[in-house]
Amino acid sequence: MIPRVAKSGKSYKGALLYFSHDVGASTAERLGFVEFVNLPIIPGADRQRDVERAGAIMAWTAIHQDDIKRKHHHQLSPATPYRPGRKLSKPVYSFSLRFAPDDAMRVDSAMLKRAAHGALKALGMERCQAVILEHKDSVPPHVHVLVCPIDPKTGQTISRQKDFYKLSSFAQKFSREHQLTILHQREENNARRKRGEFVKYAQVPRADWALMRNYRGKTRSKVERERRAQQEGDRQQLAHRQRRAVALFKKHLSESYGRDKRKIDIEIATLSQRMSRAGLFAIASRAVKRLTGQEAADKRRLQQLINARDNVEIRLTEARAPFARTLRLERQRMQFRHAAELMRDEQYFATRERRQSEGEKRATKLAKAQYAQATRDRKDDGLASVVRSLGATTVDTRSSLAGDGEEQTAVQKKWTRAQGRNPDRPHRPRNPYVRDEGAEPSPDQPRRRRRRR
Secondary structure, three states: OEEEEOOOEOOHHHHHHHHOOOOOOOOOOOEEEEEEEOOOOOOOOOHHHHHHHHHHHHHHHHHOHHHHHHHHHHHHOOOOOOOOOOOOOOOEEEEEEEOOHHHOOOOOHHHHHHHHHHHHHHHOOOOOEEEEEEEOOOOOOEEEEEEEOEOOOOOOEOOOOOHHHHHHHHHHHHHHHOOOOOOHHHHHHHHHHHOOOOOOOOOOOHHHHHHHHHOOOOOHHHHHHHHHHHHHHHHHHHHHHHHHHHHHHHHHHHHHHHHHHHHHHHHHHHHHHHHOOOOHHHHHHHHHHHHHOHHHHHHHHHHHHHHHHHHHHHHHHHHHHHHHHHHHHHHHHHHHHHHHHHHHHHHHHHHHHHHHHHHHHHHHHHHHHHHHHHHHHHHHHHHHHHHHHHOOOOOOOOOOOOOOOOOOOOOOOOOEOOOEOOOOOOOOOOOOOOOOOOOOOOOOOOOOOOOOO
């Protein structure tokens, strides 16, 4: 069983609309049983109406929390002034309980109800108002529990501190009691928490979880091939998208600055060609322009055109720089994402191999224990058959020794290492140098001599 705690909210109506209908639709085909806890509602034919009434009642409890708390305080101690506390800002609390696909044959509606009530009791919310809804869009079905974490009699808010750890311990105990799938990582984490260590399970995003779910039943080499193909497709798609973006950007620059830049280039070429003409007529024309000041004006105009062209180039560079940085960041993000995917795949397969090795070790240990037990059973059966063939009766070795004149069975041993031999046996007399346990030492009893080495 896997419990998941959702984020707290403010609207019971919105939460119940989601839980009591299909995703993105007004139908309710996935909805199974609906059970109301501590709510004055008698289930009728119209379940949607009952669910709306339950949401309205829980919303009323959350809105009038201060009034309920004041009334309870005046009933307990009417002489003491009432001091209001802070109101609960997000009263909508919900969690879900899911089961492994291997437990589909064991999970039924009765077990889902027991699990939901047990989870409420583990959280200390057994007296709170709640709605338990079954969803049948998974195998096996799962339940959502929507709770108003306010005691309807006292108005006190139930603490939700460390709720996930409480649900994790409950899930471990419930799985053991009902012989469901055991999550060894959860048992290890809970054992470390009992020893005082801080252990927080890393939440996996849903996209990554769906990706890991696709890895089930696939070998490592096949996943690596699929990952390489997927990353190569990402690179080709990004390259195609960036080529298209570069073409559109160049078109934008051409429309914005290209016409002005071409006009400036034509003017610079025309003016430079006119100023650099050769021949007697050109020399005479330049002399006239020099005397009239036209040549200096042409030089100033040429310098202005060159400056304008440089300004256009600067504007183009300023426009290209952020665009190039955007393209570079996209490539870097893709590289980082690919590296993270490869690292996540490596961690996944390392964890899977470790769990497989641990499972093999446990299976080997169990097989050895079963083999040892079977060997002991065969030995006991063989000994019992020998005793039956001899016609003797078994004697309990832990019982007291028989008295004088009572016959003993020759097949069974009369002593153990812990009890020692029978001191009355004639072939092994009692050692006078060994004192009895609990006996007082006598002066005439000789001491045991130490052997020198």
